[in-house]
Amino acid sequence: MLVLGCGAAEGLLPFATAYPTAQVVGIDSSAALIERGSAYVLQLKLSNVQLRCQHYATLSDDLGQFDYIIASGLYSYLDAETARTVLEYCGHHLSPLGLLYVDYHIYPGAKAQEIIRDSILLHAREAQTEAQFVSNAQAALTLFTDGLAPANPMGKSLAASARQFNAQFSAEHPEDAPNLLAASACYFIEFVDRAAQAGLSYAGDSDALSEEAISLGQGVSLSNSLLTIGQPTTVKQQYLDFATSRSFRQSIWVSASREQAVQARLDLSRMKDLRWASGLQRLAGKSSEYGVTYVNHLGQGLSTTDQAVQDVADTLAHLWPASAPYSTLLEVLMHRHDVDDATARKQLDSVLKTLLQHNVVHYILDPSPYDTARTVGSSQEVKIFSGVAQKDVPGFNLWHEPINLQLTVCQQALLHALSEGMDLAALIDIAAHAEPTLAGNLQPGSSEVSELLYLLRRYALVQSTAEGWVDLLQSGLKASQGMAPFFGLYVSAMAWRSLEAGLLHSTEADIQPAPALLAQSNKMQEYIRQNAYQQAEPIARKLTNIAPGFVDAWEVLTACLFNTGQLSEALNAALRMMQVAPADFRSHVLLGISLARMDRSSEAINACRRAVELAPRNAHAYSSLGDALNVERRYAETRAAYEEALRWDPKHRKSLLNLCKALIDSGDIVAAEQAAQVAVAAYPDAHSAHNNLLFSINYSPDKSASDVYLAYQNCDRILYQPLRGKWRPHTNSRQPGRRLKIGYVSPDFRKHSGNGFVESHFSLHDRQAFELTAYAELTSEDDVTKRFKTYFDRWVPTSKLTDADLAERIRADGIDILIDLAGHTQGNRLGAFARKPAPISITWMGYGYTTGLSAIDYILLDNITAPEGCEALFSEKIWRLRSGCPYRPNPTMGEVGKLPALTNGHVTFGTLSRSIRINHRVIRTWAAILQRVSTARLIINSGSYRDAAACNALASSFEALGVHRNRLSIGFNSPPWDVLRSIDIGLDCFPHNSGVTLVESLYMGVPYVTLAERPSVGRLGGSLLTSAGLPDWVCKTEEEYVEKAAQKAHDLTSLSIVRQSLRQNMQNSPLMDEIGFTREFELALKQMYLTWCKDQA
Structure with a gap:
């Protein structure tokens, strides 16, 4: 390979590292850059690289021929004669079967660049120093960022070019990067003529899809075809450049002797011959309406609602940085979508085109450097790519991606240990004993190790077989007894191994126990049907010992351990089950729900997503995914998962029950009540269904107290009164x-x-x-x-x-x-x-x-x-x-601050309430307050608003009532003490008042307006205010609530006095009389028992 304009060799280091038997020559006209590059080569111990400093007009002719020649960021910056010389040199030194890559600026799009350049040169014509020139250039660029007329037909292209120039004049721009002011352009057809004179023939563009006219629309495609009938490919491309105003090309050329061998048209059917890789990672989604967002470590990404795109991206994420053949991706789509080969091929071709268009996928004809198995003796090795550990070498991976990875001091120490060959078991042992070599006090469950492993994979800095990666993570899980947070990585590693083996779902013949044990197996299953977990557990243990391949026994054992709270043991049982049946969705479900119960939500989500991949039409898989997502309060995704489960099984018990809970948590009280009614009708004996129904009705803004109580009586009649026969x-x-x-x-x-x-x-x-x-x-x-x-x-x-x-x-x-x-x-x-x-x-x-x-x-x-x-x-x-309960404040709350309005110049209302309490009546009332107090702001801060979709939905509700979202601050902070310090007046919810947060508000000097409605949860706010000496803040109607809030907001003097005295008033009130409350409580207990004794007599 020959690289012209190699700079400091950054672009050729990945290739030379990945292919040690290849010979690489780099040439640059800068002696300083060649010296720097030589230092990189020496540090990386690359023996297959030569770097030369030569002027491009007098290139040495003793190098022979090359299979690949690359001239990137060079041609457009050369004078015309030197550019001609370079092309001739490439034509002469390209082997008969070789490929030349050249990129260059082209018209008509480059006209915008020339306009920017001319304006800069005009504005900076009197500059005396480099600093003055840069300052004047940046000033000139404001014309194209801020001063373009809306009607300017070149507005978009001028703005894009201005951004490129702005980047050049920024402090972060490399000094040795090409200077846009010196760039020249030509039409593509002119370049074709120059290349032909150098003995070169056009083969295509490295951005292959940019040459496909149909992708630009039917009109473009039809016009291009009609205007270029009988014309060569290069003319067709020139007309396409006219149609798109293209400004830059990345062309591939071959020797003119091969001109007839070059296909005239793009052949997308060749995609089936390639291997594919992508470092896209799924981010937290919003909803099925907005789709899923994927991003790689370079910040490139896409958002999509296309399930096929999601399936392929998730599959490639399991394998990354290794690649997958087209056939594997095809099988995945056939399995996930239950379609035939022809349909799946259409889907996959469309998906790959989408990924190519977004520049988020790599393709390669032969196995990539990451697909090569590396062994040490008889064990599989996970090799940490040495480049990441070199401080003075530009970061890169073997997919030619630049790496800018910032590791903590602790992670750097861990990386060094891994690079030296230390396995995870030993590393975790050291971490658990806080060895000083790790520069940090780690515990077995520390995330530092798992975060490092995740980063190494995400940035493609490891080379391993699937088996080696599985073994590495398995050793870490075993050493930490499942406490190390490696399960997310482990699930993906197992997926990689299964995909390579062609295991897309469970195909293993379930090993049954010996006939003598069938009776025990049947008994175990009968206990499980009765939810008799303690009775089923010992039988399951026995069967897993005698018949380790009996998957059903592992499933029962894991379920028993999970349902009896033995979560660590449940994790280990699920792990063993996964090893026995790696493509069985049940092990992933059990692992996921166990991790979710332990609040290890990220790992749980990974396990449950894999369950869905293995069983895409199974309600249990989607239900477990909903459980895991709900731990992170990703409400839109949670709801979508449960609804998908119910699509496959409308009577799926767990999904019916948990959908209601998710809707409650998200604050959609109407949908929650409806879902609860459906669940109660389907499963009238399910306690959780009734609990959800009562909970949702409790918060309903439109039901009377009598309506609410009637629901409680119905629950007692259905579930609890039948147990009166058990009374003794x-x-x-x-x-x-x-x-x-x-x-x-x-x-x-x-x-x-x-x-x-x-x-x-x-x-x-x-x-x-x-x-x-x-x-x-x-x-x-x-x-x-x-x-x-x-x-x-x-x-x-x-x-x-x-x-x-x-x-x-x-x-x-x-x-x-x-x-x-x-x-x-x-x-x-x-x-x-x-x-x-x-x-x-x-x-x-x-x-x-x-x-x-x-x-x-x-x-x-x-x-x-x-x-x-x-x-x-x-x-x-x-x-x-006297008081419903005593209050002991959190010792970390700190002191009461001054009234924020005195500094801010406006009043800030606020609440820390959950979304379920913020109903349409509350929003209407709060919006009316903000209309009355036109300068006021409103803070809504609680765990319900960790999710961006929830924040946006609430803001939209206020906007519909005339309150702009810039007057709202919606989010979540924990602990909320500084949030409370920034609030002047609290706003309570109704008909169900807030709870703990009201007492915390009072203790932090924040009085609140409340509406007293239903006993008892609808009058809690009034009870607390009365105890604290503020009964005048309690209202009886919504109108009074608005009036009271507006009145208090206009009397900052009184508000400031209340703020400074409120904590002391609380401390002197029954609210904080701990001893008095407990003695009154104990007296009540004695009197109750005395009454019972008398009744018995």
Whole structure:
């Protein structure tokens, strides 16, 4: 290969590295660049590269012939005579079967470049120094960026050329790059004549599709055909340049002796003979309407709604940086779309054209450097490409892509260890012991290692076989016992291996156990049908030991471990199952949902997407993908996944149930209620379906309190009243003054937003008067759990217990008063309460509203949330306390800031509420406030608005009511303390008020306007304000709400006084009287139990 204008050899280093047996010669007229390039060659230890400094007009004639000659960024910058000499030199030194690449500027498009150049030279004609010239040039360019007349017919091309010149005059532009001011252009047909005189014949453009007239439209294609009938290809291309105003060509030339061998037309059927590779990575999508966005490390990408494009891009992502033959991609489309060969070929050809048009795919005739297996002894080697570790060498990969990879200090140390051949097991061991050589304190689950591996693959800096990559990651997973976050990479590696082996879905004959074990297998399956996981688990373990290839046994074992909260073991079982059946979608589903439960969402999404690839018409696969996406609150994608599952199985239980939950989380309350009604109708015995229905109805802006309560009564009638037959008399001692046994049931004895309302209560309980038992519905524990355990006399994990088993355990423990802390929220154990396992049962805190259960005796509220006369809206008897709960603030909240409006010059309203509370009535009211207070801004900040689509949807709702989005700040920050410091006045939601965030707002000095409606969740805001001494901020109508907000916004003096005094007022109020609350609570418990004793007598 000969490279003319090689510069510092950056462009030829990848080729020389990838093909060590090839000989490469680089020539440049700059001695400094050749010296720099020689240093690169020496540092990379490349023995197949020669670099020469020569003037292009007097090139040495002793080099012989070349198979490839490349002249990039050179021809248009040479004077006419030197340019002719270079072409003649190429023609003379090109081998008979060789290829020449030359790029150059062409008319008519280059006319725009000349206009820009002339304007710069005119404006900078009096410049005395280089700095003055650059400054004047940049000033001249503003004419084309800011001063072009809209009617200018060359506007687009002038603006594009101006951007190129702007880049040249920027500080980041390389000094040795070609100078656009010196560029000259010609018509393509003129270049063809010059090349012919040099003994060269045109073969085509390296951007092949740019020569396809039909891609530019029917009119262009027809006109081109008619005008060039009987003309050679080069004339057709010249007319195409006229039609497109093309400004640059990247032409391929051959020896004139081969002119007749060159095809006259583009032959896209040759795509089937090529191998394909792409480094596109899928980004978080918006919705099926907007499609999926893919981007590579160079920032190139595309967005598409075409499922075939997505399938091919995802497949190539698994293999990257290796390539796939056309046949593999064809089989993928046939499998995914259930189409025949001919249909799939049409799809694939269209997909590849799309990828080529976006310049996001590589193609190659023979296996690429990344497709070559490398072995060391008998083990597969993963080779870290040495170029990335060379600090003074320009970064590149073997696909000739420039690399600009910034690694952390820790990642640099890890890279060095990997480059030296250290395997992941050893690396993780070092990381776990915080060896100083790694310049960081890593843990087995640290993301540093996985992020480095991801970057090495994304930037194509590793060479490996699929088997070697699988083995590397498998060793890391084994060493970390599944805690290292390698599963996303591992799933992709297994996909690579399966694709190479032609395994597109599960084809393995399921190994059955010996006939003597069939009875055990049948028994295991029967237990699973009954959800009797503890009984099924030991049988599944036995079968996996005896018949390791029995996939069904692995599936059951993983499901048992997952459903009993043994998530780490479930991961390892799913991993073993994947090794037994790498193309079985079930292992990926189980792995994905286990990872999702552990909040390892990125890995979970990768596993579940692979499940969908393996089983594209399976509801379970799509449902698991929805579960994983929902962990990241990617609501539009989550909804699409569940709806796709229901397309394949309209009665798919899990998808029906979880679709409603996703709609609730996204704030689409109308759709959520509709989905819940469908789920309840399909599965009337499903507790979660009823919970979702009640939850959605609770937030409905258009239902009355009576309507809401009726739904709760229906739930009790269907699910819980039938359990009255399980009630048995209680024999608890009625001895006065004895130590009462209190049981608290909750899924939230962990890090949770409600901790600030219950922890002080637990810690201050009189342990002499009360024996405390925690019934903890936890799948995992954290530091908060450890602290909570110290507050109880007994700690009973309940995740493995059925409702019936839990009720029996509570009865056996002799609990006198059982307290529910969850209501109808996820993880509740109302099914146990419905069996009446204790003499007295209470619901408090976690839900804030009635459970609807006739089996629960009391609900603890205050007289604001539950005013006199609302008793008919509760199934429980209301026991009123001075305050509904005590508040202990987070110690990291910091001090109250000054009123922001005094500095900003405008009032900022704000809320931290979830989207489910922000309904059409709320938006209408808040928009009216912003209309009244014309300079005000509104902040809406919560976890519901991590998703850009959700932010845009909310902003659009306000815009429809005349509020421009530049007055809105919608997003998510955690913790929100600085957000609260930037808010002057809070705005509460209705008919369901906000919760924890209201107390936090008050503590940070932010009063809020609230509307008191339904007991009790619709009056919580008023209760908190009344306790804090601000009852005048409570409204009774939407009109009063708007008026109150506007009034408060115009009295900054009073607002500032409230802000500075609010925290102290709270501290002096029942809201923060921890001891007083707990003693009142304990007195209530004693009185309740005394009442029960009297009733029993």
